[in-house]
Amino acid sequence: MKDVVREIVSIVADVAGLDEEEVTLDARLVDDLDIDSVKAIEIAVAVEKRFGVRVKDEDLPNLTTVGDIINLTETLVRELEDEKVGV
Amino acid sequence: MRRSGYEYDVVVVGAGIGGLVCGTYLAKQGMKVLVLEQHFKPGGYCTSFRRGPFHFDAAAHSFGSYREDGNMRYVMRELGLEGKCNIKKYDPCDRIILPDGEVSFYAEVDRTVDEICTLFPDEHTGIKALFGFLINSKPVESAALRRVTLLELFNRYFVNKKVETLFALPVLGNGALPPSLISAFTGTKILREFILDGGYYPDGSMQHLPDTLIRHLKQYGGEVSFRSLVRRIMVKDGKVWGVRLDSKDVITTRYVVWNADVRQLFLHVLPRKWLKRETVERVKSLKPSLSTFILYLGIGEPPPALPEPGTNIWFLPYYDLERAYRYACSGEINRVEGFMVRISPDKKTILAFVNAPYKTPAYWRQNKERLMNDFIDRIDRNVIPGLKNHILHKEAATPFTLYRYTLNHRGAAYGWASTPSQLFTPEVRQRGPVDGLYLTGHWTAQTQGIPGVAYMGLDTARMILKRENRKL
Structure with missing residues (x-):
């Protein structure tokens, strides 16, 4: 899941217009990174595209830090893999 | 803040509202800014022109989001321009006329x-x-x-x-x-x-908005150059270092803000070696919004039944909008029958428009006169009886006119078509594919209208400032 961390940091940095080094796992999306609602959707769409998962709309308001996005993405990726192997 | 070796800190391409807001804000923060515009005046779709005694707004004819906590008000405040432009709200801002009756907003x-x-x-x-x-x-x-x-x-x-x-x-x-x-x-x-929060109009004409921005840009040491078409963005080691104009002149800069057609940027202006093939393919596959056919009328003594000035009046003689859209896409705009018409605040001019496809320049050359007269007939019949006898000047802008003045792909009025599948397209977000290049305006993935591009222009400026602060 190391890949997920790197990819999420890269997506958030891209959308926020920051360098990847500035996107720490405990950075708060709104307070530290100026992620507004439009940028939050941009991140969700980019995550869906990159990992082939589907982010539920009701999950978006619960994401407050970069770490939250990583945790959610890891869960979604795991669910997807489970589906593939027919668990 | 200027770094040695570069003529400018930031070159903004396109003097529409998004580019002007971005450039003015960066100049205000001390950066050395040059705005390049291929047309001979600023504003993009937010511009006006004169014919004898008549002043016409070319496309944008009012704007929204200027309530106390609206985005447009916020941008003007951040630029220190609140109160610098006399902005009035016309009420009602919109009126809808349908077969069963009418409603005002x-x-x-x-x-x-x-x-x-x-x-x-x-x-x-x-x-x-x-x-x-x-x-x-x-x-x-x-x-x-x-x-x-x-x-x-x-x-x-x-x-x-x-x-x-x-x-x-x-x-x-x-x-x-x-x-x-x-x-x-x-x-x-x-x-x-x-x-719900529309109908705002700068005293005099829409041109006051870009003119006010340009004045402040210059006060903060910013520069603007018209009739300057950017042909190439110069990149070295993955980083922007300049732009080359149509005239072959090269201007060196550390940042480029692209506030123009993103298709041109990805397909022609940015060297292909800095682009992923998927990005180019994705941008090629994106659909632009429709264009518009705009009618401008100068009137003498106003007809007795002239509707209230400053209100956008929408007319449709049936309820089937899908049908109206199909006709608009096919270019049979005389069959749409619906339209928007607005009397200018000075009661001297009328602007009316319908959505229209780009077609070909020849199509519009051949049909412009006929469509213009048909359009006047429909307004006369349905909204302003007697209008025909009061017209002193008439002309129209076709989708090709919109293209010619802005170079927006196929004269698109609102950037990309706002379908769910095209919203938030990662390839066209603000941070561009090379270091130092930023995209702003209605060709990015999720904005349109004057308040939308103004807000995004400010947001893009702040992204650049954040990057600057990191380097220092």
């Missing part, structure tokens, strides 16, 4: 709700619920609208299709898509920002 929302409920009493619960959503929903709630169309959203509120048409007609005009295709995210934004 007033500053006083309850009055509007009452009018709509009187026309469609069976739908009053849904009407009130939709207004409640538009006015009270939190920004993040719009996230839930990113996958659905406006029609799917309306179906949660209404049974009667006629009510849907009432709300969707100005959305078709301002977004160039019918409810079955436009994303609910964009559709509700148009209703909230352009209709």
